[in-house]
Amino acid sequence: MxxxxxxxxxxxxxxxxxxxxxxxxxxxxxxxxxxxxxxxxxxxxxxxxxxxxxxxxxxxxxxxxxxxxxxxxxxxxxxxxxxxxxxxxxxxxxxxxxxxIQRRHFLRVIAELEIAIKMKDGNQFVTYTEDVSGGGVSFTYQGHFKVVQGEQLFCWLLIPYKNGTIEHVPFEAEVVRIKKLDTGRLMVMLKFISISDMERQKIIRYCFERQFDFRDR
The missing domain is CATH 2.30.110.10 (Electron Transport, Fmn-binding Protein; Chain A)
Incomplete structure (x- = not known):
């Protein structure tokens, strides 16, 4: 070990x-x-x-x-x-x-984290995730900018840890699926296509912390 x-x-x-x-x-x-x-x-x-x-x-x-x-x-x-x-x-x-790091099976947890999105056309917006994992994230937004399947987005994820520290994790991701919710908002599912191992580990660490939180309830 x-x-x-x-x-x-x-x-x-x-x-x-x-x-x-x-x-x-x-x-x-x-x-x-x-x-x-x-x-x-x-x-x-x-x-x-x-x-x-x-x-x-x-x-x-x-x-x-x-x-x-x-x-x-x-x-x-x-x-x-x-x-x-x-x-x-x-x-x-x-x-x-x-x-x-397990390349195929990442722990996915429900989490409302602030995420900043920059599209290739230059449009930017800030919203919140629905869930996160070491392989990708999902977020919801109102649809004020058109995001399409297969599009690549530049993102920055704000991660607060239990010890009070905060990390900003940059990555590039591909839109793999878009789903319209009953509320009228859109859920966008992303997979990472460019993220350093150290940045990915920050997300994995957060997922483990969240998993322990769920176990303690």
Whole structure:
């Protein structure tokens, strides 16, 4: 379940700086402790620069299993250790908090989240989702702009988590179905066609939180 020594891990650092927030870094597990991992200082993908981390930094991490499955977890920086090179100590997650991306069967939950839509003709509007999943979302709107099946939309989804943090998830999606409701509103069903794995994981994390909410009722 956990990554092993010498396994590569891919990291995004939670930050208010939007350009930095989307940068992915690569590191390697140097040692596994009882309650933490020691990792090499991350290297930014593309630039090759070392990413300076600070105690308390929140990280989104994924690693690959031997079968090529991506496993995600959230963690934070505990401190540092000096070996031949400086290492970063991060909190080991609870095993049940590690999630996998399943390409065909995403958990779908009912959720009223704010979503901004931009059409290819430049028209824009804001509405709310009916449900969300790691594979796509559905939303309703009044039909003031004509959306057609097969059209590609640029979207931004606002996701509030139980800990109070808020994420903005950008993606491009294709309209797969449109249904007229009894209220006169239209329901539009979308599937993701362009979304980064880290952004998809933010949605999957929200879906798991919602699922636990339903179980507790």
């Amino acid at each position: 956990f990554p092993k020594v010498n396994d590569l891990v891919y990291i995004q650092v939670a930050t208010s700086d939007k350009p930095d927030e989307k940068k992915e870094c690569k590191s390697r597990i140097a040692d596994v402790e009882e309650e933490s991992f020691l990792i090499e200082v991350p290297i930014e993908s593309g630039s090759g620069r070392m990413k300076k981390l600070y105690i308390g930094d929140e990280l989104s991490v994924y690693f690959l299993t031997e079968a090529g499955i991506k496993n995600y977890f959230n963690t934070y920086v505990l401190g540092f250790a000096d070996d031949v090179v400086q290492l970063v100590r991060i909190r080991k997650p609870e095993p049940e908090s590690i999630t996998k």
